[in-house]
Amino acid sequence: MNMETYAAFVLFVIVMTGTPGAGNLSMMTIGQTTGFKSALPFLAGTTVGAVTLDTLVALGLGGLFMASPELAWTMKVIGMAYILYLGWKLLSMQLSIAGANKRFTFVEGVFLHPTNPKSWAMAVVGFSQMADPAVPLVVQVPVFVFTFMFFQVSFHSLWGLAGAAIMRTLKSGPVLTCVNCTLVVVMVGATAYAIFI
Numbered sequence: 001m002n003m004e005t006y007a008a009f010v011l012f013v014i015v016m017t018g019t020p021g022a023g024n025l026s027m028m029t030i031g032q033t034t035g036f037k038s039a040l041p042f043l044a045g046t047t048v049g050a051v052t053l054d055t056l057v058a059l060g061l062g063g064l065f066m067a068s069p070e071l072a073w074t075m076k077v078i079g080m081a082y083i084l085y086l087g088w089k090l091l092s093m094q095l096s097i098a099g100a101n102k103r104f105t106f107v108e109g110v111f112l113h114p115t116n117p118k119s120w121a122m123a124v125v126g127f128s129q130m131a132d133p134a135v136p137l138v139v140q141v142p143v144f145v146f147t148f149m150f151f152q153v154s155f156h157s158l159w160g161l162a163g164a165a166i167m168r169t170l171k172s173g174p175v176l177t178c179v180n181c182t183l184v185v186v187m188v189g190a191t192a193y194a195i196f197i
Helices: 003-018 022-034 035-057 061-067 070-093 106-110 119-131 137-169 173-196
Strands: none
Touching: 003 119, 003 137, 022 035, 022 070, 022 137, 022 173, 035 106, 035 119, 035 137, 070 119, 070 173, 119 137, 137 173
């Protein structure tokens, strides 16, 4: 793998991990609802989930999904159901629905990327872009996984901090609720678009 190939891969990763998606919008909404510190267990979970997914893709599991339309469709349905669950929980937190859990857990974060077809597609495309048959997998996999992990953690954190800044800036409950509802609609809509269009 030469530096030119790696630079192109890094640019791809920045665009993919920095733009709005389920992980970034979840972090922003959690930060906006209960503060950035409360999002840290969820962030740690998303990191573990993403590292696991990226490792499995780099070791060849991504090809299984590309070869099986039925398996790919099942993952899309599971992924959309999980995003709808996250959206409902985020709205419940903001609207203070009775019995709503005010914190997202580590385990909920772990499942975010492995159930998100966009994350699978991103990992498969990213690894195919970077992979060099002349370089042993034992060298390529850590570079691939660490690069994705670094930018994923960085951007998820930035989006969470932006959400916390919104919470500090907008003191009005109805305005915060409106912002939260908008973020959830965008998160669900963007995921549905990525999955089904």
